[in-house]
Amino acid sequence: MRNEIKVYEDKTLNDQSFNLDEVVFIRCRLKNCDFFYSGGDYEWTETSMENCRFHWRGAAKNSFALFVSLQGAQRVAMAPKPPTSTQTPN
Secondary structure (H helix, E strand, O other), X not given: OOOOOEEEEOOEEEOOEEEHHHEEEEOOXXXXXXXXXXXXXXXXXXXXXXXXXXXXXXXXXXXXXXXXXXXXXXXXXXXXXXXOOOOOOO
């Protein structure tokens, strides 16, 4: 059973928790909020966030972990190599 989508428009919302899979924010200001995301559709337009926290669940959590791992691997691959000397030791 699918939950109904909740639309917030032209609102200032403080100290609340939201499942991002179930809400749409349009021209909102969100302050000190917690967002829980599982990987479904979401939408926000002209919305600002201040001091908000994201919590990843399910498929979104796995995807986020993969991207973090790949980003770390890319940094290692792109790290500058130590200089090699062209002089021979005496």
